[in-house]
Amino acid sequence: MELEEDLEQPSWREDASCRGFDAGVFFPDDGDAAGIAYAKSVCAGCPVVDACLSYAVEMNQSEGIWGGATKQERRRLRRRWLRQLKKAS
Secondary structure, three states, X not given: OOOOOOOOOOHHHHHOOOOOOOHHHHXXXXXXXXXXXXXXXXXXXXXXXXXXXXXXXXXXXXXXXXXXXXXXHHHHHHHHHHHHHHHHO
């Protein structure tokens, strides 16, 4: 994963499928399976899903659906990513 050059407004956001959606769609309650599935379905067809997920993992986004992943899924990815960084150093 590479850190975006402009962390304030990454350029990939301009091409995101979620652009124009109410942000609340991507912050469903933990037990809202239908809401989570809907948010993930928007991400599934997104041309920048990988950039979004990388950004969320690197920035340690702790809430919502980012890059088609829940906070628990991103937490696992982040731990794996940090272990790889530690091994590489």
